[in-house]
Amino acid sequence: MPYQVYADKETASQAVFELFxxxxxxxxxxxxxxxxxxxxxxxxxxxxESDLDFSRATSINLDEYYGLPADHPQSYxxxxxxELFAAKPFRSSYLPDGSTDDPxxxxxxxxxIIDQNPIQVQILGIGHNGHIGFNEPGSPxxxxxxxxxxxxxxxxxxxxxxxxxDEVPTQALSMGIASIMxxxxxxxxxxxxxxxxxxxxxxxxxVTEEVPASILQNHPNAHFILDQAAAKYxx
Numbered sequence: 001m002p003y004q005v006y007a008d009k010e011t012a013s014q015a016v017f018e019l020f021x022x023x024x025x026x027x028x029x030x031x032x033x034x035x036x037x038x039x040x041x042x043x044x045x046x047x048x049e050s051d052l053d054f055s056r057a058t059s060i061n062l063d064e065y066y067g068l069p070a071d072h073p074q075s076y077x078x079x080x081x082x083e084l085f086a087a088k089p090f091r092s093s094y095l096p097d098g099s100t101d102d103p104x105x106x107x108x109x110x111x112x113i114i115d116q117n118p119i120q121v122q123i124l125g126i127g128h129n130g131h132i133g134f135n136e137p138g139s140p141x142x143x144x145x146x147x148x149x150x151x152x153x154x155x156x157x158x159x160x161x162x163x164x165x166d167e168v169p170t171q172a173l174s175m176g177i178a179s180i181m182x183x184x185x186x187x188x189x190x191x192x193x194x195x196x197x198x199x200x201x202x203x204x205x206x207v208t209e210e211v212p213a214s215i216l217q218n219h220p221n222a223h224f225i226l227d228q229a230a231a232k233y234x235x
Contacts, residue, residue, distance in 0.1 A: 001203055001217050003224035005231040009191040012225050013042035016123070016187060021052060023121055028056040029091075033122035033180070034084075035062050035133075036076045039189050040123060041083060048087040057090050058117050062124070062133040063174035064096040066103060066147060074161050092117075096145070096173035103147045107173055111145040114179055122183035126190050129153050130198050130211035134174035137210045143176030177215055186222040188213065196232040199224065203234060 006012035020043075023030045034040070061076060070077035077095050085093055094113050100106040124132050129151060135143065136151045150158075150170055159165045180186065190199050202213035203224060216222040 001219075001222055001224065003203060003226055003231070003234070005226050005228055005234075007228060009042055009227050012189065012191065012227050013040075013046060016043050016189060016225055017046040017050070019121070019187065020047060021050075024052055024054070024057065027120070028053070029058070030121060031058045031060065031117050031119050032090075033062065033119040033175075033183055034059050034080065035123045035125050036079050036083075037125050039125035039191060043123075043189070044083040047084060052088065054088045054090045059085075059090045059093045060114060060117060060119055061093075061095040062180075063172050064098040065169040066098050066171040066173050067169050069099040070095075070097075098169075098173060100173075103173060107145040107147060110173070110175075111179060114145070114175070114182065119183040120185060122180060122186045124180070124186060124188040124213075126188055126195060126198060126202065126213050127154060128157060128194065128198055130202060130213045132177070132180060132188070132213045132216075134172040135177050135180075135212045137212060139177055139209060139212050141209060141215050142178050144179050145173070145175050148172055148174050177212060181215065181219055184221060186216060186219055187225055188216060188222065189225045190230040191227045193229040193232055195230045199226060199230050200233040 064076045068075040096110050097106050129137050134148050155168045158168050162168050201211045207214045207217050
């Protein structure tokens with residue numbers, strides 16, 4: 001699977017920014033699949049500060065914590081509004097409703113949104129355990145959008161965003177692995193030495209549900225965008 005290594009996350013994020021610019025110049029109605037977390041923050045800063053126009057484009061986010069309302073400071077609705085949408089509104093922006101009383105109806109409706117708006121460029125991060133979206137190790141490769149239980153390692157990794165670990169949601173609404181694999185192009189960004197071992201497993205190890213990101217080896221147009229630290233163990 002192709003990958004590119006850059007000196008640092010700033011230059012790597014700039015490369016992904018150029019991809020966004022190219023996609024919009026080719027098709028102003030591009031459908032972008034977007035991620036949250038610290039990995040895409042520099043990319044979103046570059047997009048906010050640019051003259052790119054997303055008013056004809058569509059965004060579909062990977063996931064949302066279950067149990068958090070959209071206005072909660074740690075919800076992904078809140079994150080996306082602050083990091084991107086307030087400065088760069090899209091024609092349509094979709095995120096799962098984390099406060100829904102009927103998660104099964106919500107995930108079914110969200111998968112229908114993905115089918116009605118095929119994603120052309122999907123941005124991903126990767127968890128320390130290899131998750132993409134909130135598809136934790138053991139997630140079926142044929143999974144669609146669903147309510148998922150977060151692993152203890154993911155809960156602990158996300159604790160830094162909350163006052164205490166007891167406040168961290170234990171479930172999320174997430175695109176499934178098969179949902180992600182529908183995208184025409186997938187760009188996985190990974191920065192820092194703490195991601196180096198799981199990047200090696202995803203890129204060079206066997207394709208296994210125990211490393212969800214490894215399924216991208218089977219995608220016809222998936223690329224890893226890495227800084228030097230995250231690429232430390234690649235052969």
